[in-house]
Amino acid sequence: MIRLLSSPSPVGSEIFAVIALLVLSLIVLLILRHYLPLRTTPAYLLVPVFFALWLPATIVLLVPIDLASNASDEATKGIWLPPRALLVSWRISYWLTFVLTWFILPILAEYSDAGYREPKDRVLYSLRQNAQYYALVFGSAVLGLVYFFISYGPSFTSLKGLILALAYCWGLILAIYLMGHGLVAIPRNLVRNSSASSRLRRLQGQAPKLYEKMEDAMLNLEELEVQVSELSKRKTGSARNFQDWIEELSDICNIPESRPRSTLPRADNDGRIVPTVITEKYLADLTRQLSRARHAKSRYIDEWDHLLRDASKTQAILDSAASKKLDLGSSSPGSSFWEKITILTPYTRYLLYCRIIPYLRIFLGGFLALASICIIWSELVKAALPSLSVIRYTVIHHWTGNDDRVGFAGQLIAALWIMYMCAAALHSVTEVKVWRGRALVRRNTAHESAFWYAGQVAKLTVPLSYNFVTFLSRKVYQDTTFYYILGQYVDLTPLGKWFDYLFPVLVLVPVFATLFGLYGKVKRLFGFGVDIGDEDEESQTSYGTGSWREGRDLIERELNGTSISRRLDEAASRSADGRGRTAPILTVPAARNEGARTPFATSPSYRDQPVTRTTPSSRAEILDSEAEDDSFFANLGHRFKNTFDTMDTPKWLQEIGDGFKKPKWMGGNDEAGEGSNRAGRDDSDIRRWFGGDGRIRL
Template identity: 70%
Template sequence: MVSYLFATSQSPVPSAIFAAVALLVISVGVLLLLRRYLTLRATPAYLLVPVFFALWLPAVIGLLVPIDLASNAPPEDEGAKGIWLPDRALVVSWRISYWLTFVLTWFILPILAEYSDAGYREPKDRLLYSLRSNAQYYVIVLSVGAIGLAYFIWSYGFEFESFKGVVMALSYCWGLILAIYLMGHGLVSIPRGLIRNSSISGRLRRLQAHAPKLYEKMEDAILNLEELEVQVSELSKRKMGSARDHLDWIEELAEMCNIPESRPRTGLPNTHRESRVVPAVITEKYLADLTRQVDRAKHAKSRYVDDWNRLLAEASETQAILDSAGSKRLDFGTTSAASSWLQRTTILTPYSRFLLHYYFLPYARITLGVLLGLASACIIWSELIKGVLPSLSIIRLTVVHHLTEEGGRVNFGGQLSAALWILYMCLAALASVTEVKVWRGRALVYRNTAHESAFWYASQVAKLSVPLSYNFVTFLSKTIYEKTRFYHFLGQYVNLTPLGKWFDYLFPILVLFPVFATLFGLYGKIRRMFGFGFNVVEDDEEENPTGYGTGSWREGRDLIERELNGTSISRRLDQAAARGGARGRPILSVPPPRSQGTTTPFATSPSYRDDPTRSTVGPSSRSTAAPPDGDDDNFFTNLGHRFKNTIDTIDTPKWFQEIGDGIKKPKWLGGNDDDAAEGSSSSRPSGSNRNNSDLRSWFGGDGRVRI
């Protein structure tokens, strides 16, 4: 019906109305997306406006590509058109969309990102810091651009149009390198994730295996923030000297840390050590660095706490789905006050909810995963053969419906298919951005995303939109995409030199590398081979499904159960702190002191949450028992103590103990009969397995070690 409405009218007014409505829908969707990750009222305008356009313009480009494909039909073939616009409107739209995206990606968003992360108070100082931080990046980009410009001038001479073409071609090539790699990873990870999550028990097992590592990261983030809060607390005590010139700044830092109302410290700090972390001379650079560290630590804590809460909620719901298999009734319990109105709305009955979550959604995930897997295969196939046999491209067959001698026409169905293909390619690339862990800890947090992270993610969205859109256009035959305004605006500059032509057709073949790397888990193999300590992509799930070495799924299961039941030490500490207010840090239990004779150097120490007097991080961390303070002893005395403690803990091997069990001493050596031997053996202290074979007695004396 929609296709017939637009096909029977030769006026562009219905198409313009449809485009205006689509732009309105896109604007509302972008605002809802911003509202999900940012607080709109508390976010400054210098952040909202650029981020809004950085998300809105790529969506507009995804809308312009199908319209441009259908607008190149000749006037006598109006019936084959879907939604179309005049050439002048398309040219103006492409110019505005492309150059705004270019300026946002390369200049505005990077400068504003460092501006928001500067830490200085004055706007001038923040801007200077941002320019200095981006200077190195711009020098590298300009150096590479100068090489390309010299090659182009040497080949074709210098003209302004040639200079503009070089800039656009280099920008496209750099964006295509990043887009192809990220898209190749997402084309595998998205279908595989859907198929894996179709298994309820498997999804719960993966959540439990991921819990210990995530909990440890959350504890590290909390401890890091607390250390910075202690540093700010020590700094706030400075009222004289150089600190007197920055009292307002120091007070703002104290308010940012919320020190008076902050929850109690988890360890017993060393006041002498903490007083040394604050320099003698307080400078603006030091305060800016401290402000930046505090802001990053607060957002890192918010990120991991949000991830942990979502993991707990998902694990609880998944466990409830598994438990409902016997009763055939599913009830997730009462929703929290922070839940949305949609989550609080109850429509289904417990039995229908059980059917939905236990049967329908798993099969729906499998079906959608298989369909997206086939779509990924079609995209990869089209990438590989577009330069050799473009007529066999599956994407071309789904978009071009009216095949003619000149190539074909695109109607409304083809436009809808093209929009879906572009959407899936962009989602595959953007999904990889959230999975790759080399982005300096940036993350999207519900209603609390850091400003620098918001700028960075918006920049990636804008950077990937144009290369992916033009790469999709090249899946079609030349007789179709060379007639578009998009090709005349960008494509001719990309293909202006032989280097650009070969790059456009040969480089997408490298999409196979991220595809196979993700499909067969090559990232983990390469990391283990070379001993890298970072995760390029989170593929530990394939390489280490049991989680050995980082906390097994059993440990994660116990950890999740303690958190959900409210019996964990951290929950009890928080509850006690909330009840006690500012009366001080509650001590739930203090373990009894160990005697010197029973101290073991490999004793397992609990988490610093489980023992308020310790500061060990992680749910399963192990550390050496802290020795008593020995500041008054000299080096040789301390060395003797450590050597003695080590000798005390050495047990004689069992095979060495049993060497003389079958040999009796002769009487002239003082041997006794069997009863006497048994009696003497029973007279030894209980629990002793050494048979008086202490290694220290081999050296004579009473067992003392003398240096």
Template identity: 65%
Template sequence: MASALSAASAVGSEVFAAIALLVLSFVVLLILRYYLPLRSTPAYVLVPIFFALWLPAFIVLLVPIDLASSAATDDVAARGIWFPPRLLLVSWRITYWLTFALTWFILPILAEYSDAGYREPRDRVMYSLRQNAQYQAIVLGSGILGLVYYFITYGFHLVFLKGVVMALAYCWGLFLAIYLMGHGLVTIPRTLFRNASISGRLRRLQSHAPKLYERMEDAIMNLEELEVQVSELSKRKTGTARNFQEWIEELADMCNVPESRPGSSMPRIGTESRILPTVITEKYMADLTRQLDRARHARSRYVDEWNLLLLDASRTQAILDSAASKKLDFGSATPGSSFLERTTILNPYSRYVYHFHVLPALRVFLAQFVGDPAQRSPSLDWRKGAGGLCWQVIAALWIMYMCAAALISMTEVKVWRGRALVRRNTAYESGFWYASYVARLSVPLSYNFMTFLSPTVFMKTRFYDFLGQLIDFTPLGNWFDNLFPILVLIPVCATLFGLYGKVKRMVGFDMDLVDEEENETGYGTGSWREGRALIERELNGTSLSRREAIIGGSAARSSPILSVPAARREGAPQPRSPPRPRHTGTTDGDAEDDNFFTSLGHRMKNTIDTIETPKWFQEIGDGIKKPKWLGGDEEGTQAGSSSAAGSGSGKRRYISRNGYQSNPAPDETTTE
């Protein structure tokens, strides 16, 4: 009878949980739609990524429900949302093992399958299995060492073997979460605080523009080289190329070189023998397809980042200029804007007040709130709250903040083989990879959040009975739980005190984990003045890329426009620089050498080179005659003088052709 009443009283919580799951499903679909086109994306991509995002969201919802269900109170109404013990245990088992399977097997295999480059599904599956076998061999080798230690210490027990596997997966995910979350705990409040300054935000955007523009151009040039290679391959009609004629035609249709960039499809004499192998094999075609697909997505990534930077810089400049008129108007929305961006609610004056006064103050408040260590630590007195609805909401928000800190670090710390999330054009392999790490980090962060609470609270939960006991059983898991609050300080201090920048300058590697906002002067990335001129040229439609886009006409979907056409504001300055930023001819690792003294040396050298040689220095030696015993005579002297004058004038002509200022020497008069 008591169990029937308990099950009946949980109907309201179960209905609420079902509605919450429907809402989460709708939110996950919106996220997928933002990064992937739902209609053209295959089902084998959408379904696993959907569950890889939906299951972590359900875990965030399930942890507060588990805490409320295990609360020591007889008042059922004060528990908030709760489940019966059996339903809670089944939910944890299904959620955990589905997440485990997606993380370690399904998503990695599908990621390599989508990035294989082969045409036939069987060849793509074999390629994916070979690539994953290498990674799984490394993981299995590390796991065997742990199993040997476990068998020697505790003996062989099948039940405890499951605990070792779960503890190893938990420790690996928690180790990765320590770094990512520690980086994000500093990045989020610092970004909010820095963006509160409108002029500082504009300056950082301008400083970042030259480096981003160069990366975009490099990605475009890399794609053009591959397209030229495909174009040369399509001209080969004999030999082994005949066996892959349909494959080559598909690559040619994918490139679309004549329509997108006519200049790139110009025939190059003598280049076919250098860029194409003598024998065309299936492995070569797969590698070329894989490189072409990666290059196309890399171009889309940097083009998208460049467009967002232009839009953000234009809006920030408009906010800064509205201080005089007290009116703010962003102009007409771009064709790719969302419904919310096209909706106009505020008038120009209220929009100015919101963006110039309210939003910066709100950012400062949020930066202080999330950056306060006392506010950050989830010191929840669950015994007093008895697992009420208010405490459940607070717990869910803290878990979401911990996950957001880790996931933001994954998008900002770009050391993941060029993987990135691009709006409406994310590569399938990148989508699988990011989804796998979202699922991988959810369980360790959720359980570690519970360990922040009192042991009398989280040890009564079903999550602890299912996972916590097996983790605490092994010394490795217990050691990680005890040292997690201390180890998280390592990435926090590294990000807070700029340790990444010091390591980069010491080692010389081009690590994208360095916070570029610390580089206020812009050394090595182009100064903010170059970025300002570059952004102005793009917004005004006078840049070289914009002119090429206009000449080339409308491009296909695979070739997005390089710049966002925007309405020119009144009083906008005219472009004052060449169409491309300055190239120093150095690599990213040597870009730090371009400091103040190097720039000063370049200017002094250019100044000295433009100084004209004095006339008295040019005429030295004209009056000296060569002795006769050396073969000199009057005619030879005159001929030598004329040849010297001719060579001098030739030098001056050479200097003039190379852009230096030089005045022609006056004509010499001949005395009778």
């Protein structure tokens, strides 16, 4: 193999490239299988999404090959291809990625989310939805076209340069911001997760907010299902024209009659649930909302289950410190292949999770933090002092006189640099929650979300790859085919050239914003902001609603099977089976004030449930758990109030009135005194002497 690589013939390199492409194809198929059911997913989704992931992976492979293919001495080359083969590969990869990013994927995404039944109506809806986006893009392109025509005259080269330059600039703006956030978030998460206690605390802090989102998603889906249920009762009027469509919606909902509903249609609101006239647009909108609600529920349930598994596993790791034995129990169906392996003994598993993995995370986090510093430094000095770029010296190894050459080791390092830059940007795509509720769900990702995430992968890979190439010396990257395909059009005008060199300096903005937690500060200051998963630890351990204490109790109830939602489901299943006693109504008393509330008492699914009576001791326990997260003074007031409310009058205090007669100014006579003695606590309470109803108010 080494002899083939060192020979002028590219056969060895071509074999290596073919094997690498096959491996990439297998990896992409495994990724698709993880997020989508391959058998039931339509072909119009699988094929474009596959190429949207596979083509950017080939670009990551082509960049190192392109860097080494322009060497004059074949002995210094690593994996290289002939110029013609390299040019054809770049044209196929780049232009197919360009068409997928800007045309095919956006249209198919709206097509899958249209809600209409007929393909023609779906296509028209998709074109209407994308018309605004394309109008904005073409409006910006007109201004750029005027600038290009004035500078270089009307020609096909000017038009092609405009299209490539605008697409690259827009992709670079998004890529730099997302990469800057990921360069800080990835190493920090690794270092934070090295401590099991801090990881458990963060999971507990995330639990209340995630549980509330899951309850909201379930409530939203139930409201839509009730709307479909009311719609299915329409048998006359305009609803007769859409009976097949309405029956399909009813089959999708599949509401069992025995399931308890938190939202029921009221008699005075029936007319507002379903409009009087049923139209095709209304049914399409209802279908679209129902599909989004079902996937939102699936998303939050999957995230909640994942959080419970992580919390249970982390708690088991903490508990194993005393016994030196770690038993994670039976693996869940959603566990990975490595988690299902049981070849380790409890003691060796304890050593792995408590002694080896934490230090590996710290080491990997420190190593990636150093790599992030190198990337940020190279972005800063690329325009002013390109010779000080750290990445340049890690990639270029073969120096022949004044010529810089890239060998096999440099190709491997270059591929690792590009992969880390793309991973940082894609990590931010999944963490920044501003994408209209889109998410990747294991085996159940929505079709529109799959198209959108695949489009982001294709959109971010090309600008990040070319941005990495500019870290190297001009003698290296200006001789590449990548520069011939894209770079010369970016550098066609001084404006595009300076934008390519100066704009990446703004990577410091997301870096500092993520490093110092500016997102959370802006959100608390103005009441809005970007919702990013890795906020400051202080914001997740504060007192009040959504604190880690509330999350701890919530996780324990779910893991122990005592949560209200699970008990309601079990009660409904028992009543549906008809076995055993009738299911009781399980509720939680309402909170005393708005500040002290539990995730159950205020969750949307149980707000309309009737309130049952509880014993004083149980009421005190519940209120005590509710008031745990209040401020100090509110907590103290609740405890005083609960103490006096649940206190029984002592016997010696009840017998005080037996020896004397109340005067009239105290509102008593013989009959009243006798009544007070009989009543015990009601009329002889000493607290009533000072006015009021016997309650101490703070």
